Amino acid sequence: MINNLNFQSPELFASVVFTPEFNSFKTINPSQAWSLFFTGGREENKLDSKPQISLLFTMTVLAVVISGFVRTLIIQAFFPG
Known part of the structure; x- marks a missing residue:
């Protein structure tokens, strides 16, 4: 079996x-940011063809943070001390 993979490449x-x-301080879009997050920084264009998915992830994180804040306020209001 012959393979043509170069396992000596430092970028592998x-x-x-x-x-x-990549590291030239350019601005990235949310799809690239989520792709980097989910792939551990290995691929930047995994979700680039679907910008709605990155919007879904962003809104989900925002909703979780806001609901946690509101939950804390409600618990403090009804159960002080």
């Missing part, structure tokens, strides 16, 4: 965020 197991092409 490295994160994409540390490559010189």
